[in-house]
Amino acid sequence: MRTARTRRTGIVALGCTVLTATALLSGCGSSSGGSSANGGGKITLTIDLFGTFGYKEAGLYAEYEKLHPNIVIKETDTENEADYWQALQTHLAADSGLGDIQGVEVGRIATVVRQEASDFTDLNTLGASSVTRNFLPWKIKVATTPSGAVLGLGTDIGPEAICYRSDLLKQAGLPTDRAALAQKWSTWTGYVGLGKQYQAHAPAHSAWTDSATGLFTAMTGQQAVRYYDQSGKPVYGSNPLVKSAWDTSVEAARAGITAKLTQWSPQWNQAFSTGAFATLPCPAWMTGYIKGQAGAAGKGRWDIAPGPGATGNWGGSYLAIPKTSPHQKQAYDLIAWLTAKDQQVTLFEKEGNFPSNTQAIGAVQNYTDPYFNNAPVGQIFGDSAKNMPVQVLGVHDGDVNTALTNALSEVEQKGVSPQQAWQNAMNNIANAVAQ
Numbered sequence: 001m002r003t004a005r006t007r008r009t010g011i012v013a014l015g016c017t018v019l020t021a022t023a024l025l026s027g028c029g030s031s032s033g034g035s036s037a038n039g040g041g042k043i044t045l046t047i048d049l050f051g052t053f054g055y056k057e058a059g060l061y062a063e064y065e066k067l068h069p070n071i072v073i074k075e076t077d078t079e080n081e082a083d084y085w086q087a088l089q090t091h092l093a094a095d096s097g098l099g100d101i102q103g104v105e106v107g108r109i110a111t112v113v114r115q116e117a118s119d120f121t122d123l124n125t126l127g128a129s130s131v132t133r134n135f136l137p138w139k140i141k142v143a144t145t146p147s148g149a150v151l152g153l154g155t156d157i158g159p160e161a162i163c164y165r166s167d168l169l170k171q172a173g174l175p176t177d178r179a180a181l182a183q184k185w186s187t188w189t190g191y192v193g194l195g196k197q198y199q200a201h202a203p204a205h206s207a208w209t210d211s212a213t214g215l216f217t218a219m220t221g222q223q224a225v226r227y228y229d230q231s232g233k234p235v236y237g238s239n240p241l242v243k244s245a246w247d248t249s250v251e252a253a254r255a256g257i258t259a260k261l262t263q264w265s266p267q268w269n270q271a272f273s274t275g276a277f278a279t280l281p282c283p284a285w286m287t288g289y290i291k292g293q294a295g296a297a298g299k300g301r302w303d304i305a306p307g308p309g310a311t312g313n314w315g316g317s318y319l320a321i322p323k324t325s326p327h328q329k330q331a332y333d334l335i336a337w338l339t340a341k342d343q344q345v346t347l348f349e350k351e352g353n354f355p356s357n358t359q360a361i362g363a364v365q366n367y368t369d370p371y372f373n374n375a376p377v378g379q380i381f382g383d384s385a386k387n388m389p390v391q392v393l394g395v396h397d398g399d400v401n402t403a404l405t406n407a408l409s410e411v412e413q414k415g416v417s418p419q420q421a422w423q424n425a426m427n428n429i430a431n432a433v434a435q
Contacts, residue, residue: 041070042069042070042071042072043070043071043072043327043330044071044072044073044074045071045072045073045074045100045101045327045330045331045334046074046075046076046099046100046101047073047074047075047076047099047100047101047102047103047319047334048075048076048077048078048084048088048098048099048101048102048103049075049076049077049078049084049103050077050078050079050080050081050083050084050085050103050105051077051079051081052077052288052289052292052351053077053103053155053317053353054285054288054347054350054351054352054353055075055338055347056075057288057350057351058346058347058350058351059350060338060343060346060347061073061075064334064337064338068333071330071334073334076099079264080264081105081398082398082402084103085105085108085398088102092116092119092322095324096324098322098324098325099322099325100321100322100325100327100330100331101319101320101321101325101331101334101335102319102320102321102322103155103317103318103319103320104152104317104318104319104320105315105316105317105398106142106315106316106317106318106393107393107397107398107401108397108398109142109143109151109152109318109393110142110393110394110395110397111395111396111398112143112151112152112320113142113143113144113145113151114145114395115395117145117149117151118323119322119323120151120152120320120321120322120323121151121320121321121322121323121325121328121332122149122150122151123149123150123151123152123153123320123321123332123335124148124149124150126321126328126329126332127332127336128150128153128332128336129150131153131336131339131340132150132153134340134341134357134358134359135153135154135339135356135357135358136154136157136356136358136361138390139154139157139316139356140153140154142393143318143320151318151320152318152319152320153318153319153335153336153339154316154317154318154339154356154357155316155317155318155319155338155339155344155353155356156284156285156315156316156317156344156347156348156353156354156355156356157284157313157315157316157354157355157356157385157388158221158283158284158285158312158313158314158315158316158354159283159284159311159312159313159354159381159382159384159385159388160218160221160222160281160282160283160307160311160312160313160314160384161282161283161284161304161305161306161307161380161381161384162181162185162191162279162280162281162282162304162305162306162307162308163279163280163282163286163287163290163302163303163304163372164176164181164278164279164280164302164303164304164305165275165277165278165279165301165302165303166301166302166303166373167301168202168203168206168275168278169181169198169278169279171201171202171203172197172198172201172202172203172278173201174194174197174198176303178303178304178305178306178375179305181194181305182305182306182307182310185307185308186308186309186310187308187309188215188219188245188248188308188309189248190308191307191308192248192251192252192255192257194208195208195209195252195255195257195279196208196255196257198257198278199255199256199257202278203275205274205275205276206275206276206277206278207256207257207258207259207260207276207277207278208252208257208258208277208278208279209252209257209258209259209277209278209279209280209281210258210259210261210263210268210271210276210277210280211258211259211260211261211262211263211268211409211412212249212250212252212253212258212408212409212411212412213249213262213263213405213408213409213412214263214280214281215245215248215249215252215258215281216245216246216248216249216404216405216408217281217314217401217405218281218283218307218312218314219244219245219248219249219312220241220242220245220401221283221312221313221314221391222309222311222312222313222389223239223241223242223245223389223391224389224390224391224392225239225241225391225392226239226241226242226391226392226397227239227242227394227396227397227400227401228392228393228394228395228397229392230392232394232395234394234396234400234433236400236404236429237426242404246404246408246418246422247418249408250408250411250418253408253411253412254411258277258412259271259276259277260412260413261276261277262409262413269293270293272290272293272294272298273293273294273295273297273298281307281312281314282304282307283312283313283314283315283354284348284352284353284354284377284381285315285351285352285353285354286352287304287352287369287371287372287377288350288351288352288353289352290302291352291371298371299370299371300371300373302371302372302373303372303373303375304369304372304375304377304380305375305380306380306383306384307384309387310383310384310387311384311387311388311389312384312388312389313388313389313391316356319335319338319339321335339356339357340357341355341357341359341360341363342360344356344357344360345360345363345364348360348364348367348378349364349367352377354381354385361382361385364378364382365378365379365382366378366379396429396432396433399429399432399433400429400432403425403426403428403429403432404425404429406425406428407421407422407424407425407428408421410424
């Protein structure tokens with residue numbers, strides 16, 4: 001998934017995506033609790049998501065409706081996860097306007113578990129205890145309350161690699177072989193250094209990578225302790241690993257090797273097909289996004305290689321059921337089906353979402369993607385997942401990451417000094433935490 005997912009955060013717009021923030025806050029789903037009964041006894045289940053989870057695009061909704069003729073699925077999709085989360089908090093406070101199913105980004109799941117558990121259904125009461133063993137243990141653990149209530153089933157995880165334009169690298173005189181590149185950028189220092197080489201011989205109007213924010217998010221995604229420590233104490237301002245990721249991202253911005261794009265913006269979307277950047281840190285779900293933005297012309301030009309450290313986790317989400325849903329059992333049945341092995345395999349092969357279901361992980365290990373020059377994506381992302389850190393997630397993980405990446409954009413796009421931007425981030429985090 002994905003976060004704009006900052007997919008997973010946010011991706012292709014559907015339904016509510018085109019609404020203004022005001023309209024989002026007033027509610028895009030059913031104002032009476034999400035679902036409804038149609039003529040003929042059919043039940044409409046509303047599923048409110050952010051970014052692109054890929055279910056509609058992969059044909060899974062249509063397949064489920066064919067298997068369950070009494071069910072109609074209505075998806076609303078907000079492009080930016082931050083907008084989606086704000087709207088969700090408004091709906092929870094009002095106890096209305098909620099879908100039968102709500103997506104929850106991994107950076108928000110701790111908030112749901114620790115502060116909003118009373119608003120969501122314990123999926124164990126609907127049968128989840130029989131399927132939780134099929135997921136990565138840590139994926140289920142972070143969605144489980146101290147009392148054992150499971151508040152969400154995992155969709156995907158975000159193992160990291162590097163996606164790159166082999167044609168642009170060739171024009172700049174750099175290697176295009178996956179193994180050679182993986183060796184040259186085995187560290188983030190190596191990645192930035194190779195970017196400087198690229199920039200010296202790059203085709204006109206092309207940068208090494210899209211943004212400093214993407215670099216920062218990928219680097220912090222490799223850390224087990226990032227913004228909070230094991231005790232729940234905030235450490236975002238003192239963690240040397242976070243500061244190192246910040247400094248490296250600032251170096252990339254100031255060296256002029258980024259395209260200075262805002263991720264998930266129209267300009268960023270267009271850049272996938274124009275050659276405005278040659279590489280980007282690439283969680284598995286990003287591959288589906290690249291296909292959608294670069295189109296058929298990008299087939300064979302884009303490729304994938306293991307990234308620095310050959311691991312990391314960027315994104316990944318959950319599906320949860322608000323207690324306001326009048327069709328709890330039908331909503332759970334849909335969640336259980338969407339997150340089962342066969343459907344997660346389909347999502348990976350069609351949309352790039354790497355499974356959190358362990359049976360599905362095993363099933364995709366030999367998959368190669370013809371769009372990415374037949375890259376062994378099952379192996380590349382599978383190896384990354386094997387080394388993936390089990391991250392400590394704090395209540396305000398999403399807010400912290402948003403503040404830090406916004407501050408990096410100030411450095412990159414507005415020329416704000418790194419010191420001032422860092423302080424701006426700390427101030428914004430303090431304000432968010434206080435709310």
